[in-house]
Amino acid sequence: MNNWQSRKILVQGITEPLAIHAVAKMKDYGTNIVAGVGIGRGGEEIAGVPVFDLVEEAIAKVEVVYMSIIFVPPNQILDAVLEAMAAxxxxxxxxxxHIPPLDMMRLFRKAKANKTVVLGGGSAGIIVPERVLLGICEARCYTPGNVALIGRGTGLLDEVAWELTQGGIGQSIAIDLGNGEAIGSGFSDWLTLLAKDRKTKAIALLESAMMGNEEAADLIPPHFKKPIFVYVSGRFVPIQPFSQDTTKLILSQCSTSFAHGSTAEAKLAACDRAGIPVANSPSHLAKLLQETLKSEVKRKQKPVLTSNHESTTLS
Incomplete structure (x- = not known):
């Protein structure tokens, strides 16, 4: 998670209204956006970023790209993803x-074959506070620290980050998995990476009761050393009938999406099986994290005896 400033970022669909707004904010935050792609708009500039008609033209100019952030309309997403993978x-x-379900199936299958990491659909992206903004997270909600946030649900990441920031708890990284019927990389993929991140001391998994998901709790490694907490929003929202659309039912079995029949009760039961503390609200989550982080500091500062019986402090 280091050297973000040197990593080249491409934006596909850079001429879309949301992208135009997001690119300016990302550049102001220090994100190294080197090129954009907008069909029929090649030769233009948006927020100082050169625009090309095709991904291959952009790559020929800027060479190796670390990541592409895609804003194209739903009916163009498959072509955009295939173009990025070809590059x-x-x-x-x-x-x-709102990406068409069959297009999601095709792009997930292609991504798996190419070993391409896909975040989303419907993802707000990633933010490493005061270092890099990749997507549409609201940067003012975040502050540097050592709690990682992984969320799935519209606006949930920003809401919880703001509550933590107000409580003096900073974030090492925040990742929005997306809010579509199916998503690419999931909780378990990111937990594996965060287990090795020295800056991250605790992890909060943020879920919406309407998303149909208890995978995070069930797939946490049995000997995961860092403290993990869960917050499930919308626990008291009336349960809506599950979709009976054939393509959505099939899609839920063909990606890293989550169980179609999940409810808040199912999520909480999964957390209970895994022994994971569950917060009742964002403010309760902040309180749990404060207590855990203070305990960790005290543990490290606990005096120990050296061989000559002198007291010292663990660093």
Missing amino acids: NIPRLILVTN
Whole structure:
């Protein structure tokens, strides 16, 4: 998670209204956006970023790209993803919502074959506070620290980050998995990476009761050393009938999406099985994290005896 400033970022669909707004904010935050793609708009500039008609034209100019952030309309997402994969871009963030289910099936299958990491659809992206903004997270909600946030649900990441920031708890990184019927990388993929991140001391998993998901609790490694907490929003929202649309039912079984029949009760039961503390609200989550982080500091500062019986402090 280091050297973000040197990593080249491409934006596909840079001429879309949301992208135009997001690109300016990302650049102001220090994100190294080197090129954009907008069909028929090649030769223009948006927020100082050169625009090309095709991904291959952009790659020929800027060479290796670390990640592409995709804003194209839903009916163009499959072509955009295939174009990025053909250019060997290894990481994709799909900001686009309401992607056709069959297109999602095709792009997930292609991504798996190419070993391409896909975040989304409907993802707000990733933010490493005061270092890099990749997507549409609201940067003012975040502050540097050592709690990682992984969320799934519209606006949930920003809401919880703001509550933590107000409580003096900073974030090492925040990742929005997306809010589509199916998503690419899931909780377990990011937990594996965060287990090795020295800056991250605790992790909060943020879920919406309407998303149908208890995978996070069930797939936490049995000997995971860092403290993990869960907050489930919308626990008291009336349960809506589950979709009976055939393509959505099939899609839920063909990606890293989550169980179609999940409810808040199912999520809480999964957390209970895994022994994971559950917060009742964002403010309760902040309180749990404060207590855990203070305990960790006290543990490290506990005096120990050296061989000559002198007291010292663990660093």
